[in-house]
Amino acid sequence: MKVVDGQRSAYRPSTTGPPPLRRGxxxxxxxxxxxxxxxxxxxxxxxxxxxxxxxxxxxxxxxxxxxxxxxxxxxxxxxxxxxxxxxxxxxxxxxxxxxxxxxxxxxxxxxxxxxxxxxxxxxxxxxxxxxxxxxxxxxxxxxxxxxxxxxxxxxxxxxxxxxxxxxxxxxxxxxxxxxxxxTGKTASTLLDGGTLEYCRPDGIPLAMDITRPRPDTRAAPVVLFLHGGGFVLGNRKPAGPGALLAGSRLVPLRDALTARGFAVASIDYRLAPAARWPAPLEDAKCAVRFLKGNAAALNLDPARVTAVGTGTGGTLAALLGMTGELKAVAALDAPAEFDFAGQDPLTRASILLALGRDPATLRAASPLTYPGTGASPFLIEGGRKSAELADHLRAAGVPVTTSGDVAGFLASA
Structure with missing residues (x-):
């Protein structure tokens, strides 16, 4: 305290900076x-x-x-x-x-x-x-x-x-x-049978995990696994956030298939809205080409390449099967046609993000759009308009089964 003109004045600290705000x-x-x-x-x-x-x-x-x-x-x-x-x-x-x-x-x-x-x-x-x-x-x-x-x-x-x-x-x-x-393996271009880089569209490296049967003594038939997730969610991994979001059935299918002598190749593909249609289909086709083109180095049989997909991954598998280039296809809980009628809000949102509203794009992503003549044998289990797809393929003379034994179906095919 100090006295000025006989009066006491209270001490006030100097302010050298702006006063702080409330942490509201x-x-x-x-x-x-x-x-x-x-x-x-x-x-x-x-x-x-x-x-x-x-x-x-x-x-x-x-x-x-x-x-x-x-x-x-x-x-x-x-x-x-x-x-x-x-x-x-x-x-x-x-x-x-x-x-x-x-x-x-x-x-x-x-x-x-x-x-x-x-x-x-x-x-x-x-x-x-x-x-x-x-x-x-x-x-x-x-x-x-x-x-x-x-x-x-x-x-x-x-x-x-x-x-x-x-x-x-x-x-x-x-x-x-x-x-x-x-936490995942580093993708490599080396054909080591672990995690591989199978494609690089627009400079984007895409990874593939290959699981081999034991003992690995002969060229094995191979199953391409395509995860679901509405073209918006998921990845190739058997555990973690990608598997949780996509509802992956990879682990039981992989174990059942490797027990029958199959190699299983699970891939990442580009997701929407970062990559719009037909990016995921182009990536799936690139994976098929990679497996066939590198079959000798990977100890695979290029004449026995099949595909299994869940959800929209099953839709991709079905579209691959329409070309007849695969030995067989299993589409599980896969939508066969994309439209907005009667869809729940979450499904409508995923369709909008991945495909938009253009009717031509919706038709291009729907297996029912294409003639079934010359298609691969199909296993169809569940999914929007799956019964219509089965009838469509049978009318074109394509063998179709609705049995749930995926490993048995692919082994017989």
Missing amino acids: PVLVIAAFAALGGALIPAAAVSALWRVWQFYAMLFGLFAAVELVAVVVVLGWPTRKAARNTALVALAVLALWVASRPLGLLARLDPWQPADTVVGFTDYAAAALQVIAFFGFLVVARRRAHPWPSTFRRVSAWVVLFPVLLLVLATGAAGTVAAGDNL
């Missing part, structure tokens, strides 16, 4: 949205590094800067920190816009490694960046006001808490999906 729900939501938006591409950096090192370093740099900005804005929440973090979120969003909607990086798609389990993982990251950008702008432009009442603070948290939960769930799920390749 808007700031917290924006911070976690930025955190999720940074972690998703960061989780894909390892897979991206194996293909495009420059983009891997660029993604890693953007993610590191945004993570630091989030730590700063939460540790010392000022308007300047909020504005700076908003600019960082905008920069990451601009990178996504340049590569996806504008297609300026079309030759090398840096977001593809993040979309190997869920085809719209990068869209989720972009949505989080949008939330972060506008959230931080609101915080930075908010006028100073007295400390709000307890009722006002609690009400704000109650109203915005569901949004916070959605942001947290999206960021966590996107990070898990984008990082799925961290």
Whole structure:
């Protein structure tokens, strides 16, 4: 205390910087949205590094800067920190816009490694960046006001808490999906019978896992396994988020088939909306060509290549079988025709994401569109309009069975 003109004046500490803001729900939501938006591409950096090192370093740099900005804005929440973090979120969003909607990086798609389990993982990251950008702008432009009442603070948290939960769930799920390749084998062009790179459309490496029968002494017949997931979800792996989302039946089918002397090749294919139709069908055809073209090196019988698919993977298998190039096809719970009539909202959404509304595209993706003459023998078990497909094939003279014994059917074929 000091005396000035005979009066005491209270000591006031000097303010050398802008006063901190409250860590209210808007700031917290924006911070976690930025955190999720940074972690998703960061989780894909390892897979991206194996293909495009420059983009891997660029993604890693953007993610590191945004993570630091989030730590700063939460540790010392000022308007300047909020504005700076908003600019960082905008920069990451601009990178996504340049590569996806504008297609300026079309030759090398840096977001593809993040979309190997869920085809719209990068869209989720972009949505989080949008939330972060506008959230931080609101915080930075908010006028100073007295400390709000307890009722006002609690009400704000109650109203915005569901949004916070959605942001947290999206960021966590996107990070898990984008990082799925961290625990998998590295795809290799070596024909070693483990994990192989079977195709690279538009610079995107696609992986295939091959499981061989024991003992591996002769050229084995091979089954191409195509996972389901509505052309939007899933991957080749027997466990993990991809298998969970696609409802994979790979493990029991693989075990039953290898017990009968088959080799099983399970593949990743490009997912929507990152890759639209006919990308998954082109990838499946490329896998068939790879198996036949490298049969000697892989100790496979090129004359006995078959396909099994579940869900929309079964649709792909059916489309392959329509050409007659396979020894046999098993389509399990596979839709034979795509339309919107009577579909549940989730199925309608997946059709829109993967195929759109164009009637020509919907027909092209439907096995019922094609004449069955010369098609491979079919096993059909469940799926939308599967009975119509069975009748369609039988009318064309194609052997069709509805038995559930996939391994027995393929062995007899």
